[in-house]
Amino acid sequence: MSSLGPPTGMRDWLPQDALLRHRLMESISSVYRLYGYLPIDTPAMEDLAVLLGKGGGENEKLLFKVLKRGEKLDEARKSGGDLTDYGLRFDLTVPLARFVATHQGKIPKVFRRYHIGPVWRADRPQKGRFREFYQCDMDVVGGASSAYEVEIITATERVLGKLQGEFQLGRYWLRISDKRLLPLLLRGFGVAESQALPIALLLDKLDKIPLAQFDSELTDILQKESDAWHTIRGLVLKASRAADHDVLLRTTTEQYEDQFAKVNSQKIREEVDEVLANLRSIMQAVREINPKSCLIFHPIMVRGMDYYTGPVYEAVVEGFPSAILGGGRYDNLIGQFAGTKIPAVGCSIGFERILSLLQEREADGAISSVPRALLICDNDDPALLQQHAEQLRNEGLCVETYLDPDDVGKQFKYAEAVGITWAIKRFDAASSSITVRYLPERRDFTLPLPQFKARLCGKN
Amino acid sequence: MSSLGPPTGMRDWLPQDALLRHRLMESISSVYRLYGYLPIDTPAMEDLAVLLGKGGGENEKLLFKVLKRGEKLDEARKSGGDLTDYGLRFDLTVPLARFVATHQGKIPKVFRRYHIGPVWRADRPQKGRFREFYQCDMDVVGGASSAYEVEIITATERVLGKLQGEFQLGRYWLRISDKRLLPLLLRGFGVAESQALPIALLLDKLDKIPLAQFDSELTDILQKESDAWHTIRGLVLKASRAADHDVLLRTTTEQYEDQFAKVNSQKIREEVDEVLANLRSIMQAVREINPKSCLIFHPIMVRGMDYYTGPVYEAVVEGFPSAILGGGRYDNLIGQFAGTKIPAVGCSIGFERILSLLQEREADGAISSVPRALLICDNDDPALLQQHAEQLRNEGLCVETYLDPDDVGKQFKYAEAVGITWAIKRFDAASSSITVRYLPERRDFTLPLPQFKARLCGKN
Numbered sequence: 001m002s003s004l005g006p007p008t009g010m011r012d013w014l015p016q017d018a019l020l021r022h023r024l025m026e027s028i029s030s031v032y033r034l035y036g037y038l039p040i041d042t043p044a045m046e047d048l049a050v051l052l053g054k055g056g057g058e059n060e061k062l063l064f065k066v067l068k069r070g071e072k073l074d075e076a077r078k079s080g081g082d083l084t085d086y087g088l089r090f091d092l093t094v095p096l097a098r099f100v101a102t103h104q105g106k107i108p109k110v111f112r113r114y115h116i117g118p119v120w121r122a123d124r125p126q127k128g129r130f131r132e133f134y135q136c137d138m139d140v141v142g143g144a145s146s147a148y149e150v151e152i153i154t155a156t157e158r159v160l161g162k163l164q165g166e167f168q169l170g171r172y173w174l175r176i177s178d179k180r181l182l183p184l185l186l187r188g189f190g191v192a193e194s195q196a197l198p199i200a201l202l203l204d205k206l207d208k209i210p211l212a213q214f215d216s217e218l219t220d221i222l223q224k225e226s227d228a229w230h231t232i233r234g235l236v237l238k239a240s241r242a243a244d245h246d247v248l249l250r251t252t253t254e255q256y257e258d259q260f261a262k263v264n265s266q267k268i269r270e271e272v273d274e275v276l277a278n279l280r281s282i283m284q285a286v287r288e289i290n291p292k293s294c295l296i297f298h299p300i301m302v303r304g305m306d307y308y309t310g311p312v313y314e315a316v317v318e319g320f321p322s323a324i325l326g327g328g329r330y331d332n333l334i335g336q337f338a339g340t341k342i343p344a345v346g347c348s349i350g351f352e353r354i355l356s357l358l359q360e361r362e363a364d365g366a367i368s369s370v371p372r373a374l375l376i377c378d379n380d381d382p383a384l385l386q387q388h389a390e391q392l393r394n395e396g397l398c399v400e401t402y403l404d405p406d407d408v409g410k411q412f413k414y415a416e417a418v419g420i421t422w423a424i425k426r427f428d429a430a431s432s433s434i435t436v437r438y439l440p441e442r443r444d445f446t447l448p449l450p451q452f453k454a455r456l457c458g459k460n
Numbered sequence: 461m462s463s464l465g466p467p468t469g470m471r472d473w474l475p476q477d478a479l480l481r482h483r484l485m486e487s488i489s490s491v492y493r494l495y496g497y498l499p500i501d502t503p504a505m506e507d508l509a510v511l512l513g514k515g516g517g518e519n520e521k522l523l524f525k526v527l528k529r530g531e532k533l534d535e536a537r538k539s540g541g542d543l544t545d546y547g548l549r550f551d552l553t554v555p556l557a558r559f560v561a562t563h564q565g566k567i568p569k570v571f572r573r574y575h576i577g578p579v580w581r582a583d584r585p586q587k588g589r590f591r592e593f594y595q596c597d598m599d600v601v602g603g604a605s606s607a608y609e610v611e612i613i614t615a616t617e618r619v620l621g622k623l624q625g626e627f628q629l630g631r632y633w634l635r636i637s638d639k640r641l642l643p644l645l646l647r648g649f650g651v652a653e654s655q656a657l658p659i660a661l662l663l664d665k666l667d668k669i670p671l672a673q674f675d676s677e678l679t680d681i682l683q684k685e686s687d688a689w690h691t692i693r694g695l696v697l698k699a700s701r702a703a704d705h706d707v708l709l710r711t712t713t714e715q716y717e718d719q720f721a722k723v724n725s726q727k728i729r730e731e732v733d734e735v736l737a738n739l740r741s742i743m744q745a746v747r748e749i750n751p752k753s754c755l756i757f758h759p760i761m762v763r764g765m766d767y768y769t770g771p772v773y774e775a776v777v778e779g780f781p782s783a784i785l786g787g788g789r790y791d792n793l794i795g796q797f798a799g800t801k802i803p804a805v806g807c808s809i810g811f812e813r814i815l816s817l818l819q820e821r822e823a824d825g826a827i828s829s830v831p832r833a834l835l836i837c838d839n840d841d842p843a844l845l846q847q848h849a850e851q852l853r854n855e856g857l858c859v860e861t862y863l864d865p866d867d868v869g870k871q872f873k874y875a876e877a878v879g880i881t882w883a884i885k886r887f888d889a890a891s892s893s894i895t896v897r898y899l900p901e902r903r904d905f906t907l908p909l910p911q912f913k914a915r916l917c918g919k920n
Contacts, residue, residue: 004510004797005562006503007546012559014566015498015573022499033830034853036860038475039482043466043592044504044548044578045524050464064505065527067544069582083543084527086467088504099472102465106474108878112860113475118504122529132503147842147863154850285843289850337464370493382607383745390614390749393494400496400572403607418568 009125010132016369016419017359021134024355025116027162032114032138035155040113042095044120045086050098052087053336062121064088064131088120092137093307093333093346100141101337111141116351128356138327139346141334146278148345149311149329150285156325156347157286157293160315167358171318175298176283178275179308179328182300185235185272188263189228195221199232204302206236208321231262239300253280253297282311307333313347320357325349371457372398373422373436374415380405388427392434397453399424415439422456469583469591476829476879477819481594484815485576487626488619492574492598495615500573502555504580505546510558512547513796522581524548524591548580552597553767553793553806560601561797571601576811588816598787599806601794606738608805609771609789610745616785616807617746617753620775627818631778635758636743638735639768639788642760645695648723648732649688655681659692664762666696668781691722699760713740713757742771767793773807780817785809831917832858833882833896834875837865848887852894857913859884875899882916 006012013021029039045066052060065084068076076083089095092115100107116136125131138155140148153174163169182203186196198221206214214236222229238256253260253276260276263269279297287293295313303312303326312328327347335342375389382403389401400420402411415423416439425444426435435446445452466472473481489499505526512520525544528536536543549555552575560567576596585591598615600608613634623629642663646656658681666674674696682689698716713720713736720736723729739757747753755773763772763786772788787807795802835849842863849861860880862871875883876899885904886895895906905912 004507004558006558007505007507010503010505012503012562013499013501014563015500018499018501021501033832034856034858036832036834036858038830039473039478040475041473041478041481043470043472044580045467045470045592047464047467064529064546066548067525067527069524086524088526098464098466102472103474108874110863120504132505143863145842145863147846150843150846151861151863154846158853285846288843289847370498372493372496374496382605383610383748386607386610386614386745387749393618396494398494398496401611403570403603403605403611414568 007131009123009130011130019370020358021355024163024167024351024358025136027166028136028159028349028351029114029116031155031159031162034158035112035151037112037114037138037140037155040099040115041117042089042092042099042115044088044118046089046095046098048082048085048087050337051090051094053094053097059090062090062123064120064122090121091119092117092135092348093139093330096137096139096141097334098337100334100342101339104338107141109142112139113141114138128352130352134351134355136349136351137346138349139344141342141344143345144331144343146282146311147285149282150289152327152345152347153282153286153295153313154289154293156313156315156327156349157290157295159349160294160325163354168361169317169354169357170320172315172324173294173296174313174315175296175301176279176311176313177298177301178279178311179303180310181272181275181279182302184268184275185260185263185299186228186232188265188268188272189231190264191222191228191232200302203236203300204304206240206300207316207323211236211240227262231259235259235300239298252283253299256297256299259299279311303328305330317357320353322353323350324353324357369419370398372400372420373424373456374411374420375399375401375424375427376408376411377402377405378408378425388429391429392424392427392449395449395453397449397456412437412439422452467591469585469589471590471592479830480818481815484623484627484811484818485596487622488596488809488811489574489576491615491619491622494618495572495611497572497574497598497600497615500559500575501577502549502552502559502575504548504578506549506555506558508542508545508547510797511550511554513554513557519550522550522583524580524582550581551579552577552595552808553599553790556597556599556601557794558797560794560802561799564798567601569602572599573601574598588812590812594811594815596809596811597806598809599804601804602802603805604791604803606742606771607745609742610749612787612805612807613742613746613755613773614749614753616773616775616787616809617750617755619809620754620785623814628821629777629814629817630780632775632784633754633756634773634775635756635761636739636771636773637757637759637761638739638771639763640770641732641735641739642762644728644732644735645720645723645759646688646692648725648728649691650724651682651688651692660762663696663760664764666700666760667776667783671696671700687722691719695719695760699758712743713759716757716759719759739771763788765790777817780813782813783810784813784817829879830858832860832880833884833916834871834880835859835861835884835887836868836871837862838868838885840865848889851889852884852887852909855909855913857909857916872897872899882912 066086067083068085118132119135120132122131123129157174160172183196186199202217263272283295286295307330308328309331310329314323314326317324325347329345331343334344377385385401389399392399412423421439423437423439424434425437432449433446434449434452436452437444526546527543528545578592579595580592583589583591617634620632643656646659662677723732743755746755767790768788769791770789774783774786777784785807789805791803794804835845837845845861849859852859872883881899883897883899884894885897892909893906894909894912896912897904
C-alpha cells in the first residue's frame, strides 16, 4: 500500500505549492477588497436539488454524489429510491444563487462578494484538468446598470496588473464582446441555424489552431468563397491581429464596420447596434478610469457558459493558449432559488491556470518559501537549543531547530534539502549577535541580530 | 424553494464570519511558520480504503461516502458490489499518514507541517457540533525524542498567547499527562478492569459537572469510602484546584505523591515513575524556554483519541467547558500506509470552538471588518464617480462605490447597514483633499487624503 496516492485527478499540495497557492489567493483577494468586495463561503456539499436546479442534465454527469446515511439509506434501499441526497459543488455560482436565496434580508440589495474555494467535477482527468480544483469568483449581485461591468472589468485588470508585478505573469489583454453579438451577426450574414453552432465551436478554438486549419475547417461548414465565408474570415483576420495587441489597444467597434455592414436585415442590424452601443460605453468608461487598460473589442469571442445574458469578457496571456479568466453578465441565474429576477455580473479567475503558469515560471522555487533559518544542534542539550530558538522567535525570526545530535555537515545538508539557505551556528543573547552560515556560498558571518533579520526576510 | 439552506449541520459563511475565520487562520499559521512548520493540503476525498484503514469501524459511521460514477457504478450495480469508492476526510491525521506514504523521499526525515482545512462527519448535528468544520493541525513526523513535545507545546502556548493578545481569548492554561498514566494508576489502585472505562468517562466530563455530581457518580462505580474511592477523589480534588491556576502554575508530579503512593504493585509503580520522569523533563524544558508557561500537570486527564501512545496535553480557557485544543504523541498511526513505524507528535487546535468563543465575544462585529469607505453617488455620471474611486484605490484605500442615483440619505443608510462607518462625499484629486462623513456621529470632515487613510485603516 506504500504507493497509495490521492484519488484520481486530485492532488496533494506539498509545502511549496501550498504556499504559492496561498500567496496567489492573498494577492487576488486584496484587490477584491479594494473594491469593497467581501469574502463568503458555502459548504462543499449542497442538496442535489440545488445542484441539479432547472435542467441540470449536463451538470449531473460531472457530479460527485454523496450516499445517504443511516435510516434514510436503509429506507432508500428498501423502497428502491434515490440512494444519494447531496453532491459536491461543481462551481461557486450555483451555491451563490442558493446563498442569495437563503440570506435574503441579511445581504444588501447590491451584494459584492468574492469566493475562493475548491470545486469538484468528475471529468475525465487529463493534463492540466483536475477533479478537485480551486475557483476564484468575484460577483456583484443586484446591479443592473453597465456601471457594474465597468467596475468588475476595472478590478479584474487590477488583479492582472498585480499578478504581473508580483509574479511576472506576462503580457496580457482583456477581450470584450456580448453573448448576443456573434449569433446575431451569423444570422445577419445569412448563416443557417444548423451552421451557427459548428462555427461558434470553431471560433472558440481559434487561439489554439493555425489560421490555415481555421480556413480548412470553415470550408467544411460553409461554402468556400461564399459571402458569409468571406465576411467571417474578415472578422477573424482582424481579431487575430489582436495578438499584436499594442496596435489594437484602442480597438473600437467601428473598425469592424466593413463586416458589420454585411448584416442583411434591418431588424438584426438594429439589435447589433444596440449591443455595440452598450459595449462602446463600457469600453469608454473603462478607459477613462484606467488609461492603461488593455481592454479590446473582440466580436468573435465565444464564452462557453450558457447562462450569460449580455456583455462577456476574458483575459489572455501571451503564449498561453487558453483564457486565464472570464466573466460576464448573467441576469437569469441568481434569482432561480429566490424566485425573482436578480441581475448579476461576475468574473471567474482561472486560478489553476494561473497557478500552473506560475509554477512553470518559478521552477527554482525561490518565490514561495517562508524565509526561515535552521538553528544547528551543536551540543547535547536540546532544551538549551530550544531556548535560543525561542529568543530568536521572540524577535520575529522563523527558526527551525535541528533536534538530533547529528554531525554538522549532515545538518547543513538537511537545510539545503528543505530549501533553507541560512544556518544559525551560534546565538549570543547577551550581545544579540549571531553567527550564521550562508549555505549556497558556504560562508560564515557574525552580525547583529536585526541586521541578519533584515537580510533573511529581505532576500533570503 | 426560497427557504432553501445549506445541508443539515453545515454552514454558510457571511462576510463577517468569513473574515474572522480567515484572520484566525492567519494568526495561527503565522505562529506555526515561526517554528519552521509549513502548510500542506490534501484532497477533500480519499479512497475508502485509506479512510477505513485498519479497523475503521467507528469512523465508518461518520463517513460521507461518494457514489461511484459511470461504468464503475453500472458494474457495481450489476454485480451487487460496493457502490462507493471515495469518502470525505473526517480528520487531517489519516490524510497525513497517507501523504507521508505517498511522498516518501520528497519530504524530510523530520517533517514539520501544518494543515488547516475542512473535514466532514455525519454526526448527529447539535448545538456547536457541525457536519462540516475546520481542523487546524500542527504535527512533526519522524521525531522520537521528547524535545518534539517540548517544541509543539511551546508553539501551542505561543498560539494561545497570540489569540489572547489579538482576540482577548481569555485566561487559559495547558494541562499535560500521559495516555498511559491514568490506566496504570487505576490498576495500581486496585480498580477492576471493568470499572476503569466508566471512571475514565466520568473523569473526562469533570470540567462540565459539579463536584457533588462527580461524587455521586463515582459511588455508582466504586464502593463509597473504599480505598480506591478515596484515592481517586483525592486526585480529583487536587486537580480541580487547577481552576485556580495561578497557584498551580508550578504544579509538579510530586504534589500528587500522596495518591501515587497508593499504587499497590512495585512493577506498576516503576512504570508510573518512568512516565512521570518523562513528563517532568518535558515540563521543565518548557518552563525553561518559556518562563511564563501555563503548563500544569493534570494526571486525571483523558484524551479521547485511541491513537495516542505517550504524553498528551490540552488547553482550557476559563469559563469554557471543553478543551479548546489537544494533542500528544502517536507513534503507531503515521507509518500504517508506509509500512514502517514512524513516530509523531501533534496538536490539533479546536478551531471551531475558538471561533464560536470569539464570535460570542465580538458580537458588535468591530474586529473583523475590512476598513473601507463608501464613495457617495452625487451626480448622474457613474464613470466620473468610478474614476474618483479608482484614484483612491491607487492610494491603497478600500473604496466601495454607490452606483445608483439614489438620494444621499438612502446611501448613508446603506453604508451603515453593511458596516461602513465612513462615507466619502467629495474627493478633490488636484489638492488631494477629501470630504468625508463619519456616520456614527453624522459629522463631516475635510482633510488631506493620507490623514484620512491613516484614520480609516487605523481604527475605522
